Amino acid sequence: MPRQSMNFNIEIMSILDANGKLDDKLMPDISEHHIKSMYEAMVLARILDDRLLKLQREGRSGTYASSLGQEATQVGSAFALRDEDWMFPYFREAGAHIVRKFPLANYMLYWMGDERGMKIPENINNFTICIPVSTQILHAVGAAFAMKHKKKPNAVLVYLGDGATSKGDFHEGMNFAGVFNLPVVFMCQNNQYAISVPVERQTASRTLAQKAIAYGFPGIKVDGNDIFAVFAAAQEALQRARSGKGPTFIECFTYRMGDHTTSDDASRYRTAQELEEWKRKDPIERLRKYMESKGLWNADYESVIRQDFEERIEQAVKEAESKPQQAIEDMFSYTYAAMPQNLKEQLKEAKGD
Ligand SMILES: Cc1ncc(C[n+]2csc(CCOP(=O)(O)OP(=O)(O)O)c2C)c(N)n1
Numbered sequence: 265m266p267r268q269s270m271n272f273n274i275e276i277m278s279i280l281d282a283n284g285k286l287d288d289k290l291m292p293d294i295s296e297h298h299i300k301s302m303y304e305a306m307v308l309a310r311i312l313d314d315r316l317l318k319l320q321r322e323g324r325s326g327t328y329a330s331s332l333g334q335e336a337t338q339v340g341s342a343f344a345l346r347d348e349d350w351m352f353p354y355f356r357e358a359g360a361h362i363v364r365k366f367p368l369a370n371y372m373l374y375w376m377g378d379e380r381g382m383k384i385p386e387n388i389n390n391f392t393i394c395i396p397v398s399t400q401i402l403h404a405v406g407a408a409f410a411m412k413h414k415k416k417p418n419a420v421l422v423y424l425g426d427g428a429t430s431k432g433d434f435h436e437g438m439n440f441a442g443v444f445n446l447p448v449v450f451m452c453q454n455n456q457y458a459i460s461v462p463v464e465r466q467t468a469s470r471t472l473a474q475k476a477i478a479y480g481f482p483g484i485k486v487d488g489n490d491i492f493a494v495f496a497a498a499q500e501a502l503q504r505a506r507s508g509k510g511p512t513f514i515e516c517f518t519y520r521m522g523d524h525t526t527s528d529d530a531s532r533y534r535t536a537q538e539l540e541e542w543k544r545k546d547p548i549e550r551l552r553k554y555m556e557s558k559g560l561w562n563a564d565y566e567s568v569i570r571q572d573f574e575e576r577i578e579q580a581v582k583e584a585e586s587k588p589q590q591a592i593e594d595m596f597s598y599t600y601a602a603m604p605q606n607l608k609e610q611l612k613e614a615k616g617d
Contacts, residue, residue: 274473277497278487282545284553292496296560302343302491303555306335306548308573309359312368313522315577316375320526324585326377331358333489333521334453336547338423339363340494341451341516344502345421350411352391352404352422356453356520360423364390368580376584379594397458398424398431401450405437408448408511419505420448421498427458429475430466438513442479447505449498450476450513453488455520460533476513488516489547519545 279290294302309331319325331338338359345351351364361371366388374381374393382392391407394400404422411418428434429452441448452472456463469475476483482504486497494516501512519542523530530539555561596603596611603611 272474272477274471274477274483274485276485276487277493278490279492279496280490280550280554282489282550284550284555284557286492286554290496291492292499294492294495296558298343299551299555300560302339302495303548303551303561304569304573305339305343305359305362306491306551307569308362308576309335309339310548311570311573311577312358312362312371315581316372317522317526319372319376319581325372325375327525327527328375329356329525330520330522331356333542333546334455334518335359336491336551337451337453337488337494337516337518340491341421341423341498341514343495344498346418346502347387348389348416348418349502349506350389350391350404350407350418350420352394352400352407352420354394354397354400354423354425354428356425356455357393357423361390364388366390368576369583372580372584373587378584378587378590380587380590381584398428398433398437400424401428401431401433401437405441405446405448408441408446408505409444412444412446417506418447419502420446421451421502422448423451423453425458426452426454426456426463426466426472427461428452429472430458438475438479438511441511442481445508445510447508448511449501449505450511451498452513452515454515454517455488456518457520457524457530457534459524459528460530462533471515473513473515476511479511481511481513483513483515485515485517488518489545489550491547491551518547521546 279287313330313332316325316328317330320328338357342360342363370381384390401422401424404420408420454472458466471485473483473485484497486493497514501514504512521542552561592614596607
């Protein structure tokens with residue numbers, strides 16, 4: 265057989281540029297009310313993040329992974345979800361939890377080291393925060409498989425980082441999703457670093473989106489600081505999933521403006537100049553400029569929402585910190601339906617019986 269070549273294209277999408285100027289042709293149908301809600305969710309995410317960083321510094325909370333700079337990726341994608349869809353986070357999605365109306369006090373409680381914070385309210389189709397890199401992908405693909413099996417018309421959206429694409433779980437999940445044509449959207453927050461490892465050392469691929477091609481489904485690269493592009497890509501991918509057309513991989517190209525977590529110091533492996541360049545692409549500023557040009561934003565509006573959000577965050581801190589201490593049994597009670605003998609023995613030991 266003669267040698268032939270096949271060409272593949274990766275679509276790259278942006279709608280709103282860094283100056284808040286819009287490409288009208290690509291703009292999805294979003295009401296003014298929804299644009300404001302998107303902006304408010306991003307601002308609330310930033311305030312929540314800042315508060316959790318400060319609480320950690322005061323010794324009132326544990327290690328925290330900030331979303332600073334990635335709010336558009338998170339809020340834009342979560343906005344495209346319906347309540348009946350399922351969302352599988354990893355650990356850097358404050359914005360998505362806000363859009364899904366996850367109680368702020370529970371979110372804080374979790375980061376204060378109390379697992380009760382991740383007890384998901386019955387009416388919210390979220391899975392729990394997942395600290396082991398990439399394992400959430402297998403859970404999400406499994407859920408999508410179950411959804412397809414039960415003929416549910418809903419979709420699953422799973423978040424992952426650029427570093428997660430190097431794990432076996434990622435490739436297993438992508439392969440399974442492709443083979444079984446599952447209703448799942450892989451939402452990759454390419455913030456360009458996995459702790460100190462830059463994405464160029466993570467993969468030799470020119471894009472992460474192209475990895476989807478090998479698994480037989482579409483991959484798209486999106487400007488992750490452009491909330492309209494993220495929303496449009498997620499909406500289209502979720503619709504594909506819900507209508508039985510299978511998975512999509514979305515690479516949101518963004519930047520983690522903060523440290524990896526509160527135990528990291530990013531200035532040891534990134535230049536101040538690089539950070540400055542990305543600050544100019546701040547996703548919140550970008551949407552704000554657009555809204556101002558449309559008469560949807562002014563300084564009064566900003567101070568009203570900020571005051572409201574700061575009060576809500578303070579209330580959540582109070583609520584989380586006043587939670588009575590957890591019973592020691594809770595450490596052992598939730599893994600199995602019936603506690604096996606070895607855990608019973610450990611519980612006895614922990615209680616000092
Ligand atoms: C299985 C596993 N290995 C190592 C770690 C330690 N670790 C925590 S976050 C992280 C990097 C993750 O990078 P990425 O997937 O790009 O997501 P980001 O943190 O940048 O959002 C690593 C190696 C872990 N949590 N789980």
